[in-house]
Structure formats: C-alpha cells, structure tokens
Amino acid sequence: MNEVLRQLPPLIASHLLLAAAAMVLALAIALPLALAAARRPTLARVTLGFAGITQTIPGLALLALFYPLLLGLSALVGGGIPALGFLPALLALTLYALLPILRTAIAGLRGIDPAVMQAADAIGMTPRQRLRLVEAPLAAPVAMAGIRTAAVWTIGTATLATTVGYPTLGNPIFAGLQIERWDLVLGGCVAAALLALAAEGALGLIERGMVRRDHRRIAAGLGLIVAGLLLALAPLARAPARSVTIGAKNFSEQYILARLIGLRLEQAGYQVRYREGLGSTVAFQALGRGDIDVYVDYAGTLWTGVMHRQDTAPRDVMLAGIEAWMAQRPKTALIGPLGFQNAYALAMRGGGGGVATIDALAARAGALTLGADLEFLDRPEWRALQRRYGLSFRAGRAYSPTFMYRALASGQVDVISAFSSDGRIAADRLTVLADTRGAIPRYDAILLVSPGHARDERMTRALRPLVNAIPVEAMRRANLMVDRDTNKATPEAAARWLDRAIRSRTARPS
Template sequence: RWLAWAALLALVAAPLVAFASQAATGRRTVTIGAKNFSEQFILARLVGRRLEAAGYRVTYREGLGSAVIFRALSGGDIDVYVDYAGTLWANEMKRTGTPPHEAMDAQVGEWAKQRGVTSLGSLGFENAYALAMRPRPGVRTIADLDAPSLVLGADLEFLDRPEWAALRHTYALNFKATRSFAPTFMYDALKSGDADVIAAFSSDGRVAADGLTVLADPKGALPGYDALLLVHDARLIPELRPLAGAIPVDLMRRANLMVDGQKQSPDAAAAWLDAAITARK
C-alpha cells in the first residue's frame, strides 16, 4: 500500500514542482504579435530569439491588422509586438498634428502606459509611409506630382488610413486611379506599369535596390513612424530593453531585403539581424 501512496504523492507533487519552478523563474510561454508584412515577421522573430535565449517559450500571432493589434496587446491576447508611432498617433489616438519624433514618441508612450502597456522606445529606425516612384525629371516632392495622369498603388490598409486622407487633403491629390496590392507586390506593380507611384515604406530595402525616388513631404502631412517596442508583461522588459536604439535603418533595410528581395525566411533574416546588432556593440 505504501507504494501506491508514494505513486499518488509523486503524481500530485510533479505539477506542483513544475509550477513552483515556473513561478520562481517567471518563465512562461510568451505570445509575440506581428502585422502582415516582412519587417514585422523579422522583428517578431528577433524578439522571439531574445526571449528564447532567456528561457521563455514563444508562440507567434501574425497577420494582425493595425486596427486590432494594439487592443490585442492591451487586452493580454499578445504580450509584445512592434508598432509605429505615427500609426498609433493617427489610428488609435486620433491625433492629427505632426510633432517632432521625440515628442510624439513620448506622448504615444504615455498614452500606452495609461492602457497597461510599456513602450521601450524606438528601436532606432522609422518605417514611414512615403510616396515613391521611378525617377522622373523635375519630380522630387509630392507637390511636384501631376496626380490626374498617374496611378497610385498602395498596400491593403493605406487607402483607408488617416494618413492617406491627410496627404490627399494637404496636396489636393486626385490620382487617375488607386489600386491596392499586398506589400510584396507593390514594387512589382511599378516595374510592370500597373502603378506609377506607390505608398512605399522608408525602411524597405527595395526602395534603394530598385533605385526609386522617395518624394519629399515639404508640407509635413505625414507624422513620424519610429518603430516602438511595446510590452504588456513587465517581466519581459529586462530581456528586451537592449533592443531599444539598437537597429539603424540600414540594418533593417538589409534584413528586409533578405526576405523581400532574396527570398530568405524571416527566421534567417532575424538571425542575421541579431548577429549584426551584437557585432555593433
């Protein structure tokens, strides 16, 4: 009979020991969120690498839209993700001004804090919306565009976003047509002639690789888009804080190009980026 009691005690004790171990270390499964484009997949896996190295188990929820991902974080459905200051400023905070980057980042951080989210600050680069096109003589700014003769290509969200409304209003843009593409195919649309101008991303390696002209925004219609690392679970902060300010835009462009141009996996690009960040220290 004592053997039976010993077996029963072992069954009861095992989960208690596991629970005590997990409680002592604070380690658990962390859910990392991402939107639906390459940079987000890469950054999610970079965060995952750092957390796995610290002993966490990680899972990913990808393809979340800008309209839902912050609420998923503040509601605890995900634990960490990267968003962009201008996106939160315009879409979630419903703000329309364009303050300097540091002021915007600070205000976004305070707004997030009131919702149970900690911003660890900028990763060191911004991924701003920018209109881009193949070089044309005399066209250097958005104000130079002859919009009625041109087709605008954009990602699946841009044409419904307040940033597009601000651009359209500020520059009185009335394109001949607008077309939506998955982000990966916008650049192909320029090559094929399906679009003349695209709503590109400033950290996308294909902008430089394809020799595109990024049109200046002299009237300041668009806000800054610093990449902000947002955390719901404060226990993750010590492992992730070293990423703040650690990624200059040239490294992010190269990592993005590995996926979008060279067809490598986000895991491979994240591993390269992690090594490049470490090498810069």
C-alpha cells in the same frame, strides 16, 4: 523544404483542431434545426435563408466581423471573451458549415416515403422510436453528402483564421505570398488539400456504409477519423502550457522583428509562439487585451490611427506623448524605440519623371494610378496627404506590399505608398518624393508589451538591448534578404543575421 516540413506538424494540429471543433458545433446546431425545419416549412425557409446569406459573405469578411462583435460582447459582460484567435475563427467556420448540412438533412428527412412513415405509426412507434429506427437511418446517407461538403469547405476556409491570429496552414500560405517563398505557399496548400481529401474519404466511407447497411465500413470510417485526430493533435500535447505570444503585422519587416524578439525571449527562458498577419488597429487592441504579449508598432500609426492625432510633432515629443497615453489608458508599456523609422513615403520609378516632391506630383496625379498597401487608402495618413496637397489620382489599387512593388516595376501603377526602411527602394532605384508640407508623421519603430508584462523585469531585461540598437541600414538589409535577394532568406534567418549585427555593433568600443 526541410524548414517547411518542420513548421507543418504543429500547424496541421491546430488547423485540424479548429476545423473539427467547427464541424462538431455545426452538427450540434444544424441537425436538431433540420429535424424541426423538416416538419415546419416556415422554419425551413428562415434557417436555410439565414445559412444562405452567411454563405454570401466572404470568409475573410466574416472573420473580421466577429472581432468587433466579440469586443462589444466582452465589454458588456465585463471582459474575458477573447476577440482574437480560436473563438472568432470557430464561430465563423461554424456558420459557414451550416448551409450544406441543413440543406441535405432537411432534404433527406422530407424525401422519406410517406408510406414508410405511416407504417411506422401503424405499428405503434413513438415519435422518438420513429426518429431513431426509421427517419435517421433513411435520411442519414443524404445528410452525409452535405456533411462531406461542409468538412471540405471548413478545412479549406480554416486557412483564413491566420488573419485573426489563430495558427493554421494559412500561416505559411500568407507568409509565403508576402515574402515570395513559394515552397511555403505550396507546403500550406498541399497540407490543407491532403487534410480535406482525407476527411472527405473517411466520411465517404461512412456514407457508403450507411447506404449498404455495412457497419464495418461505418466503424472503419469513424476509426480513421479518430486515429487521424489523435495523430495530428499529438504535437499539441507536447506544447508548453504557457508561452509568450509575439504579434506581427502582414509584411516582411514585421515577420523579421517578431522572430528577433522571439530569439531574445527564448534566450531569456521564455517559450514563444507567433500571431502574424494582424492589421494595425487589431494588433494594438490585441496587445491591450493580452491576446498578444509583445510586438513592434510604429509611432505614426499609433499617433494618427489609435490616438487620433492630426498634428505632427518632433520625435521625442511624439514618443513621450505615446508613452504617457499608453500608461493612462490601455496600461500597456512602451519599452522604447528600436532606432529606425519605417515611414510611409510616396515613391516613383527611376527619376520620377522629373517629379521630386509631392507638391509636384499633385499637379499630375489626375493622370496617374496609385498603388497602395492593403491599409493605406483607409488610413489617416492618406486623408492628410489629400487634405494638404489636394491629391486626386486617376485610380487607386490595393496590393499586399510585395505585389505593390511588383506592380510599380511592371507599370501597372505609377506611384506607390512605399516604406522608408524597405530595401527595395534602393534596389529598384525608386525616387522618394519629398513631403515638403509635413503631412506624414514620424514612424519610429517602437517595442510594446501587454498589461500582463508591463512590469515583467525579466522580459524588459531581455528586450531592452534592442532599444536604439537597429540602424535603418541594417533593417533595410534584413528586409532585402527576405524580399529580394537571389538566395532568399527566411524571416528566421534574417532575424538571426540582424541579431548578430546588433550584438557586433554594441560590442564595439565607443
């Protein structure tokens, strides 16, 4: 739990910064629109309709949509627009906050007694005076109800920004779900809930002050908000101005390898931070754009998903082809393979019910359910398996990797898309089905750096000792430490163990 408490302050700071910025931007958009829409019924229908449609889009999907939109916009203007991190999260949360603010502000303005408006006109008030002295004070208490709702929604939804590489309280929640660390999940959830309750309480104080014309309550509520922001954002003031950003996908091995890279870079004098939970294509595009500086990918992922190759090749040919392709187009750099591969592999419980090959599985697949990780069913490897073996399962279900293994153990699925470096294969005594037709390419783990660090000799010297230094047995053991051991280790602890194992192995005389 102490480790969880150490993680929270900077995450609370960045979470609050994002939520506050989204609320400020939403207010700047919604309040002028509400004022205009209150006087124009057609505009009100359009604005409320747009905001309502936005609310029907799941938060995760809305965040994902901004990534290609910002990539396209950046390409149109010649680059410079970040497609990951703060900006897409800010835009998505702003859109989410619009509806409650618009709806209550318009209702508040329309609910003012016409006699009051006529009296204001009768004493000669200008439109600006009427807005400042009559409309705004009378509509504000109603509008504040929507602002309070929007604030709570925004703080809660901001946890999803983790998926686009912005650090929030979603980091411990998503990581905890993946590695089954419920203290991380609980810490992130409780911290987000307390932030939302604090914001709602401060805004509620302002609202009651407006209703009762009590300026002291309004000042107290504003003071609490400002004090809370200053206190929560203090960790950001101490953060280093420049740091290396290490990317990671959304499973345990990636968390461990990211921390291993971080250890080596910190020892070389770099300040590091992490962007985790990235999808495969997003991670590589983020590397090419410099949104992340270094991460571990897999040869087969790049070969099929990014280079769009449908053939298979020997290890050396594949690695040389990837390195040459990267040097020509994205200008990223391949430092080298880490020494193990983490290939997709279809696996079944026990002895596989007499099934040992994917050929044999194909004859029975129509009566079986496939459990896959969140990407597999949309990946080229799955299409290649279908094409070469004619695989057609009764049903396919997607899970996060941890729950995929749980689903197999509980009998909810019959076959899973396992990972060859996962220690749970041996621990659960799973049978890995032989790919006799070579549909799945090699998945050597490879260390990649961004264009900005492709010629960074200091970084290369720090990371070069990891090349061909991690045997698959060591990676499986580190993964199992996080995924399944009784005394579950954190990714940081597993990375330190792996670092010691690498140093011990390289220190032995040959």
